Amino acid sequence: MPSQSPVPEGARITVCEVGPRDGFQNVKPFIPTAKKIEIVNALFASGLRHMQVTSFVSPRAVPQLADAEEVLAGIDRPEGAHISALIANRRGAERAATAQVDSVHTVVSASETHNLKNVNRPIEQSLGEMEATFAVLFDAGIAIEGGIATAFGCPFEGEVPPEQVARIARRYQELGATSVGLGDTTGMATPLTVRAAIRAIREAAPGLEIHLHFHNTRGVGLACVQTGLSEGVTHYDASVGGLGGCPFAAGATGNICTEDLVYLLQESGYATGVDLDKLIAAAALTQETLGTTLPGQVLKSGPRLKRHDPELTVTAAG
Template sequence: MQIKITEVGPRDGLQIERSFIPTARKVQLIDALFHTGIRSVEATSFVSPTAVPQMADAADVVQRISRPEGSVVSVLAPNVRGAHDAIRAGADELVAFVSASATHNRKNLNRSIADSLINIEAVADVAFQHRIPVRGAISTVFGCPFEGDVDASSVVGIVHALSRIGIRHVTLADTTGMATPAVVRAVCASVRNAVPEARLSLHFHNTRGLGLVNVAAGLELEIEEYESSVGGVGGCPFAPGATGNVCTEDLVHYLHEEGHDTGIDLDSLVRAAWLLEETLGRPLPGQVMRAGKRLRLYDAEAAPAATAR
């Protein structure tokens, strides 16, 4: 199966970093990610610099990226002003967020779900006037740190609303890593049955070590699009207990071992992860970047051996 991966590290991964990362470094990372064969990158967020200081250079980042043929630069546009700014900067796709949990939506966006959908419609109107596609992203789909399980009917209702607006591409996001394969199967089946025209992407976090297991559940349902973060960085700043996203290198390694095609060169991707680790100045949680591919071999003569007793 051909799998499409959207790299979200430059936005979702870097947004919680306290020290400002130079614009040139962000651009270097995105260019390196495109060099791997990835063709969809969520590059930045056109939010208030007061709310997310790390994204204050959003326009500069978008304008300085080297874009290979077929590439898509997505950006988060939380409101009409952000949508206008993103389009002026040259974004290829806008992403508009809402939470499936009312409590998390209040914490994350400071408004009700209904008001968020009105806002998304306004963002979409701006984008569609400029022939720019919009992807809807729904947070806390598989569980909320404040409310617990989220009823699938709430998710279905939001996907229905997005579809009426004209947004068919929807990311179902596991914001704090509360998903399990059983929950993934149940929620995704409900959405597909109720809104068959929706094009689904899945976004998992590895909070409880189930990130790739949940991807496997998505593959069982023949869902072909996933979001992940280079080096496994990231986490929602408005969700207690959230840790990093599913790691892109680990995901690509798993998909290739399962016989799926991603169009991504894993060796180049590992180099991009090392570049990010150097930029952040701390070890990243990605595993393949350290262990290497499954069939990585070592010189037996150079390896330590047990001593006879």
């Protein structure tokens, strides 16, 4: 399987914030639209420029994101911002076109069982329906990231062969997608499965850009990022505070945390364009809005060189 040179130190890494979609979709009490807009604006103010702001799916399926159009109309779009949304079908594509997003993320699972749970149809039917959906997006000038859920394992079926992931990626490329996003839906990715999937896609669909979307279910999300970097991947999704998780997959937990990812990248010598202190402030705003403690580590501890007043620290006795 073909490999690629590691991402060199100093290179720019794209961090795509998905919390306003992937994170908020699981929150039960409805978050006021104005608060969603405030959080999105705070995330943009930190320097993030790629964001999956919402989802154009049925409000019955995901009531939290029923205000998708209102949120998109109300946010501040800084120069260079790239705004995306998730869609499930042609109706979602039509809504996305009207809202003038820059790109959309479609979803097909690499596992038959999860695809049935997630969108209530088999994989081949999902892929067959993509042609009409893509036509709407092409007409609107919207780029397409073909998403593959359960790309590294399925909670219902277990192992997912990398060749199956590569087959779907190739179909996306044939349909006209410019990139493919590999979703670690229930945190089953490991460095070995990540490497295998990336190399299988590069063999089956040369030139297709690969994006990685990890969850931290088993604590190895950032280790999988480092594997992606060693394979030359420069685009990673993350969620503010570590929010997230698919509501249609058993055992799903939060995404890798945006602050933790940015900290890792910057401390490893990569450029992100993000002000970590401002990003931590946006995470704190999110935590306060939701009224819950978020799992992100850098939100709790701050940057590595954060100073503390020794006068406020207890001195050991004796």
